[in-house]
Amino acid sequence: MRGLTPLRQLIAAYHSEGTGRTYTADNVCVTTGVEEALFATVMAVAGPGDEVMLADPGFLAYPTQVQIAGAQPVYYRMPASDRFGFDRSSFDRALTDLTRLVFVTSPSNPTGRVIGRSDLEHIASRLQDSHAIVISDEIYRELYFQDKPASIAEYYPDTVIVSGLSKMMSMTGWRIGWAVGPEEIIRSITVMHQYATSCASTISQKAAVQAFTPEGRAATEQMRLELARRGEIMAQAIEQEVDLPYVLGEGAFYIMLDVSRFGASEPVALALLDDLVITSPGSAFGNESEGYLRLSFSIEPALIEEGIRRLAKGLSRLTAV
């Protein structure tokens, strides 16, 4: 593959552009999807006696990865009552002298909410005197609907950005992710990565180079605009078919639908399987999202509308509590 710029160099340039920092290939570890980037970072940085701050609600793999590393998950709330927005006082209360790692995910899975610049500045200023490292999960960062979300790495230098191609290039099965951050931390992450998997598929790594061509970047932009449109289509369908509150965030491809009037979210999600519609119960992502369903609008518009019709039909069979 003579003539191709090495993948790590392309990733470094991409995140330099995205943060205003200067990353080189030595700041990058390529992994088997972002899952391994998260895993290797948690394992390399946190251990017994350490606290790891996680958003509630948040991606369900985080707390288990923290427990595998022997560290203690501590939650800061993104309150449902505030449309799952960032809550400074809850964040501040969760921070202690034992905090070793802080997860920041923007846009969020499951809520799609973005953390704004002033809140990121708040996080950076609160961590300034700590020995905490931030892990910034930016897997959805390219999928935004208005302004491009900022990165906490713009404000806090001890940040490990994790990302990958599964969302921005729809290359889920190819398993290409990465961690980008200060060289010393990346060296530790790379050691953990080498003992966990040795390396990501070289076939996938060579294909991944295409994501950083003008054509690849244009494909991401096209998908971004299409997802923004699909979010509006789903919101409109909900307003027409289902008389329930919902939260549509500023990025990713999820809507949180408030089904709390029917009780806990898991039985509701299970009941909807009879209508052949798949939703994720909010309880899977934390306490704060209990009573909600996570709906995905990554599918074709016609399927989104059909899904909401089925969901409305399914809910009509349930009894309010």
Add this chain to the structure above:
Amino acid sequence: MRGLTPLRQLIAAYHSEGTGRTYTADNVCVTTGVEEALFATVMAVAGPGDEVMLADPGFLAYPTQVQIAGAQPVYYRMPASDRFGFDRSSFDRALTDLTRLVFVTSPSNPTGRVIGRSDLEHIASRLQDSHAIVISDEIYRELYFQDKPASIAEYYPDTVIVSGLSKMMSMTGWRIGWAVGPEEIIRSITVMHQYATSCASTISQKAAVQAFTPEGRAATEQMRLELARRGEIMAQAIEQEVDLPYVLGEGAFYIMLDVSRFGASEPVALALLDDLVITSPGSAFGNESEGYLRLSFSIEPALIEEGIRRLAKGLSRLTAV
């Protein structure tokens, strides 16, 4: 890919044939190379307070993986004085009530030595009353020179076989490995695998199916015969060019060359870099292999002969201790 037998089913059938046991897809976890199969097994099975038995010499990733899991490596010797053969009394001495996991690797990396059936029976009988699980690293099992090596899984049911396509199909960069064993253990390994990487590249998994076709099996057999020939070529070159003792095992693609008359192996390996010949110092694999170089004969015969000539030239510059 309609019409293809799922990969896990093919792997189950392959190891059922190789052991006389009955494995199904539920006994298989597909991983990002055998490295992840090893890692996930160690992490799922062993932890603080556990002892893990490793061969000295052995593959260099094992002890670090054991330490990442928080367990204690304990070594049984494969004595250099006995051409790195299995040593029953050393094995028996290393086994304690704390032994949770036992590594068995046949053919061995770095020595290529195979553990015979009577020694495997000995291992099984000694472990019978323990609560130990065996991890059988069979990555080189298809690359043998006379009789096909037996698997410890034929004798000991609580065995997790790990293997992959990097050696038997020369598919190193594709990163396809697997763990095969009792369903309950495989379930735990699969959980660890999911939090470490989610899954192996689907592109690679689809390509991997070809390894189990008649054409794929024939390609492995052809490579096996060619490697047997190359081992003889390297041995002959050593006898002609270098007047030093060596060990050629019954499988894999390595010769252990005794360079102890020149002192420690690492400085010898480093000195040979000046002759543009790459060898692995035995010290990387354990105490028992110190004083040896691991030479690989996976390359073309002409390169093997050129490599041994360079090695002879390099050694002629060194002073015996």
